[in-house]
Amino acid sequence: MTIAQEQGTVPQVVPVEIGKARGGPTDKSTLRTDRWWVSPAVTVTVLTSFVAYATFAAFQGKDYYVGAKMHRNLISPFYSPCIAESCQRVAGSHPLGIWASFWNFSPALLILIVPLGFRLTCYYYRKAYYRSFWQSPPACGVADGHKNYTGETRFPLILHNVHRYFLYLALLFNVVLTMDAILAFDFPGQGIGFSVGTLVLCVNAALLWIYSVSCHACRHICGGQINEFSKHRIRYRLWKMITPLNERHMQLAWVSLIFVALSDLYVRLVASGIIHDYKIF
Amino acid sequence: MTEVTMNIWRGDSNGGNFEQYKLERVEGEVVLDVVHRIQATLAPDLACRWNCKAGKCGSCSAEIDGKPSLMCMTRMDTLPNDTITITPMKTFPIIKDLVTDVSFNYVMARQIPPFTPGKPQPDGTYRMQQVDIDRAQEFHKCIECFLCQDVCHVIRDHEVNKLYYAGPRFFVKLASLEMHPLDTVDRRALMREYLGLGFCNITKCCTEVCPEHIKITDNAIIPLKERVVDASYDPIAWLGRKIRRKSKMTAQEAYELAPARVAPTSLDGIPATAVED
Known part of the structure; x- marks a missing residue:
């Protein structure tokens, strides 16, 4: 019972006053003198480059798989799980055994919604693109680029609340990408081995796992939602393990994003015969 | 010199x-x-x-x-x-x-239902484990300088939102209460409907300016947003509540426990558009 209730007083109606004069100059968007624009500019450059490359790679619909002809088993992460009917030539491409016979376009376009949705709704990327692309705000203490603002209270931005469902799907994708990395140890006609391509797919899968697990929604589901850690020791330990990763979520977001593009590029260059996948052993 | x-x-x-x-x-x-x-x-x-x-x-x-x-x-x-x-x-x-004049913050402070523990132990005391309250210690470092409120573009650049937005300082307060092992009030619907948690677009300026280095966004606001998802947007969590016959507190019920209500709000039938930005 609150003090007001104990005393039998009706909760007071207290006004928030707005429209009063504020101090400081009104004619400038910011008084900051440092290079606050560098960070949003870098974000715009890197994200735009990634989107441009990913669009090119996704629409190509070829050179995404290095197969038995080259004694390799490498598939681009942009195309995995490869579930379009045209993927059936990809040996062991995915464990699901589902083939989308209706799909006549690039196989990547069928599945990229999951990693795209996961990153688009990610709490870190939200900060990055709200600041850099949407200018809301471009930097701290710099005026918002929009006259009106409703945040994530309305459609479409309220859809960010589905982030945890994209996380569940992304974890499934990570399982598939891990299997791809394991299959990359198989060199058709030459037995088991290890090449630069194998290393690339292994590092890519590892980075995607760490990035996904470090996600704020994952931290919440694993233990953050609990108030009494002492009664949930295992979930508390999970939460404790994820917390230091979560502190590096931004770095992991960037590293995994860049590496997934580099992995696709590597597979693409090998598949198109431009470079040879060097076998280490 | x-x-x-x-x-x-x-x-x-x-x-x-x-x-x-x-x-x-x-x-x-x-x-x-x-x-x-x-x-x-x-x-x-x-x-x-x-x-x-x-x-x-x-x-x-x-x-x-x-x-x-x-x-x-x-x-x-x-x-x-x-x-x-x-x-x-x-x-x-x-x-x-x-x-x-920082009185906006004191008005907002009064919208928050205070710490409300359940029944005490048979000996009349309350006990909790250190591990259960460690997480909230960070939030108690707040010195109420209101720099986080000042830098938050939701009210800095859109003053009309002051009617519907508690601000980072009070999300920290709400997080310390919501995560408290002995507290019994469910403020999730209140945060979503009347305290404007959805306005925050997590651009982390509050964290950047905090002189106490409280990780306001990562440790308070985002966990609160996830708790609101549990309460309002997650069908699996909804199903879980139905099966376990657990109810959640409505915004109105939680508001009744607050020392005061803010006015005018959408509760009073005054739409946000009635006030010029």
């Missing part, structure tokens, strides 16, 4: 402008020391709020070269320019010079 020019905004609710004060730099000074020297030598009528000079009272909040900061914790030798601009906090109404 080098010279520094302090460009300080002087004025009140009727308007104002910048005035320049040239002083010698003295080694080891913080911005508040220089403001005090100006008061002592050049402008005895310069108004500024201060108290502890140790970064613990949260009184001397201002904007130094456009960045919300505590004047007592900003060393002069960390500021690269020879001209330093000081303005009052932009989000709050001006009183005089560097002093603002």
Whole structure:
């Protein structure tokens, strides 16, 4: 019972006053003198480059798989799980055994919604693109680029609340990408081995796992939602393990994003015969 | 000895402008020391709020070269320019010079249902494990300097949102209450419907300016947003509640426990659009 209730007083109606004069100059968007624009500019450059490359790679619909002809088993992460009917030539491409016979376009376009949705709704990327692309705000203490603002209270931005469902799907994708990395140890006609391509797919899968697990929604589901850690020791330990990763979520977001593009590029260059996948052993 | 020019905004609710004060730099000074020297030598009528000079009272909040900061914790030798601009906090109404009226925050504080423990142990005491309250210790470091409220663009650049938005400082408060092992009030619907948690677009400026280095966004706001997802947007969580026959508190029920209600709000039938931005 609150003090007001104990005393039998009706909760007071207290006004928030707005429209009063504020101090400081009104004619400038910011008084900051440092290079606050560098960070949003870098974000715009890197994200735009990634989107441009990913669009090119996704629409190509070829050179995404290095197969038995080259004694390799490498598939681009942009195309995995490869579930379009045209993927059936990809040996062991995915464990699901589902083939989308209706799909006549690039196989990547069928599945990229999951990693795209996961990153688009990610709490870190939200900060990055709200600041850099949407200018809301471009930097701290710099005026918002929009006259009106409703945040994530309305459609479409309220859809960010589905982030945890994209996380569940992304974890499934990570399982598939891990299997791809394991299959990359198989060199058709030459037995088991290890090449630069194998290393690339292994590092890519590892980075995607760490990035996904470090996600704020994952931290919440694993233990953050609990108030009494002492009664949930295992979930508390999970939460404790994820917390230091979560502190590096931004770095992991960037590293995994860049590496997934580099992995696709590597597979693409090998598949198109431009470079040879060097076998280490 | 080098010279520094302090460009300080002087004025009140009727308007104002910048005035320049040239002083010698003295080694080891913080911005508040220089403001005090100006008061002592050049402008005895310069108004500024201060108290502890140790970064613990949260009184001397201002904007130094456009960045919300505590004047007592900003060393002069960390500021690269020879001209330093000081303005009052932009989000709050001006009183005089560097002093603002921060009563918005006290109004908001009264919208939050306070700590409400359940039944005590048979011996009349309450007990909890250290591990259960460790997480909330970080939130208790808050010195209420309101720099996070000042920098938050939701109310800094869109004043009309002050009617519907508690702000980062109070999300920290709400997180400490929601995560408390003994608390029994469910404030999730209240946060979503009336305290404006959805307005936050997690751009982390509150975390950047916090002098106590509280990770406001990562440790308070995002966990609260996830709890709101549990309560309002997650069908699996909804199904879980139905199966376990667990109910959640409505926003109205939680609001009844708060010391006061804000007015006007959408609750009073006044739409947000009725107020000009």
